[in-house]
Amino acid sequence: NAGVMQNPRHLVRRRGQEARLRCSPMKGHSHVYWYRQLPEEGLKFMVYLQKENIIDESGMPKERFSAEFPKEGPSILRIQQVVRGDSAAYFCASSPPGDWEKLFFGSGTQLSVL
Amino acid sequence: SQQGEEDPQALSIQEGENATMNCSYKTSINNLQWYRQNSGRGLVHLILIRSNEREKHSGRLRVTLDTSKKSSSLLITASRAADTASYFCAPNQAGTALIFGKGTTLSVSS
Numbered sequence A: 001n002a003g004v005m006q007n008p009r010h011l012v013r014r015r016g017q018e019a020r021l022r023c024s025p026m027k028g029h030s031h032v033y034w035y036r037q038l039p040e041e042g043l044k045f046m047v048y049l050q051k052e053n054i055i056d057e058s059g060m061p062k063e064r065f066s067a068e069f070p071k072e073g074p075s076i077l078r079i080q081q082v083v084r085g086d087s088a089a090y091f092c093a094s095s096p097p098g099d100w101e102k103l104f105f106g107s108g109t110q111l112s113v114l
Numbered sequence B: 001s002q003q004g005e006e007d008p009q010a011l012s013i014q015e016g017e018n019a020t021m022n023c024s025y026k027t028s029i030n031n032l033q034w035y036r037q038n039s040g041r042g043l044v045h046l047i048l049i050r051s052n053e054r055e056k057h058s059g060r061l062r063v064t065l066d067t068s069k070k071s072s073s074l075l076i077t078a079s080r081a082a083d084t085a086s087y088f089c090a091p092n093q094a095g096t097a098l099i100f101g102k103g104t105t106l107s108v109s110s
Helices: none
Strands: A005-007 A010-013 A019-024 A031-037 A043-050 A053-056 A065-068 A075-079 A088-095 A109-113 B005-007 B010-014 B019-024 B031-037 B043-050 B055-058 B061-066 B071-076 B085-092 B104-109
Touching: A005 A088, A010 A019, A019 A088, A019 A109, A031 A075, A043 A065, A043 A075, A075 A088, B005 B085, B010 B019, B019 B085, B019 B104, B031 B061, B031 B071, B043 B055, B043 B061, B043 B071, B071 B085
Parallel strands: A010 A109, B010 B104
Antiparallel strands: A005 A019, A019 A075, A031 A043, A031 A088, A043 A053, A065 A075, A088 A109, B005 B019, B019 B071, B031 B043, B031 B085, B055 B061, B061 B071, B085 B104
8 A cells, every 4th residue: 555645756946836736645545634844843734635625724825825635636735826935845644534543644745946 | 723842842862762752732632643754754653642541652662641731751762863853742632633843853873
């Protein structure tokens, strides 16, 4: 059973471009979480999704950021019109239905905005 | 959701010594979890202790939970260089996303 897969591993964007980060949860997992980590900081919760539903987006910036977890395919974290302050490591985690307690993390996407 | 606060922020020890990290939180919980993060990698789940448990062991890890003081500790015995990592606690309430603090950075030198 493959782990949580995130791609790309590294993403470079210029200011004003769009960034799309993908996360494929572990097989059978229906809950996905996105976190952002700045250097020397802990992980900041962004959004919690189940298939086709956003459960908690209290950590998402109000503008430029959106997330989805469609019925088919990976979860996508989309950042429009990126700015330098968006540079960070973005981690995705998943958990199975009925066992929401324990999270399995991907290796992250390092976003660099030039 | 609530965030745990780990203490100390950084800890340096020699191989073979024990490492103790503490976590405090503010409101009632269903369980508390500890995760480890190696540099540049995602978090790895270490251990989960439920609110009705006081102590739990997993290999060289020992976790305690004191719900009256709203605190937990993680003890790593006979530490190894490979234990060098950041450690995070996550106090958990039912149906909410885990919130992580800044963690404790552990350095184990040989």
